[in-house]
Amino acid sequence: MENKLLQNGRIIGKDGEVTSADIRIRDGKVTEIGQALGEAGEDVVDLSGKLVIPGLIDLHIHLREPGFEAKETIATGSRAAARGGYTAVACMPNTKPVTDSTEVVRRIIETNEREGCGVRVLPIAAITRGSKGGELTDMSALKEAGAAAVSDDGVGVQSPQMMKAAMRLASSLDLTVTAHCEEEDLLVPGACVHAGTFAEEHGLPGIPGESEAIHVGRDILLAEDTGVHYHVCHISAEASVRLVREAKSRGQRVTAEVTPHHLLLCEEDIPGLDTHFKMNPPLRRKRDREVLVEALKDGTIDFIATDHAPHTAEEKAKGMKEAPFGIVGLETAFPLLYTKLVETGVLTLSELVEKMTRIPAECFGLPWGVLEEGRAADLAIIDLETKRKVEPAEFASKGKNTPFAGWELKGWPVMTLVEGRIIWQETEAKA
């Protein structure tokens, strides 16, 4: 097991102030945090003033394995996660086959143990068989095999009857239902962007905000007397936020996540017919974006998840209507949010870090996400000074599909540790 002494780091204190500190790691755990700690036979790592935070936690990503290895594999996706400062990720079940059996859950865990770079990978299992909405999965067996939650992400569960049954079952097993909210009856064929100004200008069929909000509202009602922990995936519409806020004010066990792209972009930012701006849910109105930022700040939206959704360049070249939905996110999330929300004074550094570490961990009952004595030494080391451009060609992910190429950002991760072991480290010479 790992023994290390991390020297000259900077940590965020309980009051949010950044102070210098050394961190001692014994047997993969943080055992001491303090000033000028003496070395006692450990490997000494000089952090030369870099920020040390708990490893980031992303509870909504797509690793594509099994079945879509041209888009991403557990090896490349976990490497992308480590490069982004993530130490734990939860992967959605829209693989081939769908993660609706214990075999696939086990296979993901075993593949990660064998081929992953050391990031913790938590499989999310399907709610319904094949995510087809017709028949519930064996959630009890799936949980036993290691599923961290259930979701039919990629599609919404269309039948309220099915969703209610899923919630009852998930509740009895203490499994979180993490829902892709989309009412298909409100969709038109070929809908590819928000039903708003961009769609109108370009004569494209649009996806209305209500197709999301109607599921959020429906599910909140359905969840009410089941006691289930109901979680809203990639929340994007003002009305959805309003519904979550109302449910929380009544004390219902509802949580929500938001992506970096929905916090930073809206339909007005789509430069033209560029499929790197096509994702589900779509970039919505400026007003929606502003509401999401506010709701994240005030806690209505609990945490940030990237919805990392890699696709091949060939698939993304098919044009707005035909190309698949989705953009990558793991390798840009922290620098994007640090530069655009913390440096601009919208969130404090401490708020941003909590919404990417402690809060997601607590929402899903995971033991990570806090830097304190006694916890696993899952850490991200961040350089808050160096400015660098987003270079998709340098991504560890197979997916280069980002709308943020060329953005000049600060807050880049330089080292990631899981249980005290360095699983990734920036090696390039610094400019």
Ligand SMILES: NC(=O)N[C@@H](CC(=O)O)C(=O)O
């Ligand atoms: N978000 C996306 O645009 N795409 C996701 C599916 C999903 O998260 O619903 C994908 O699997 O590609």
Ligand SMILES: [Zn+2]
């Ligand atoms: Zn989804």
Ligand SMILES: [Zn+2]
């Ligand atoms: Zn997703």
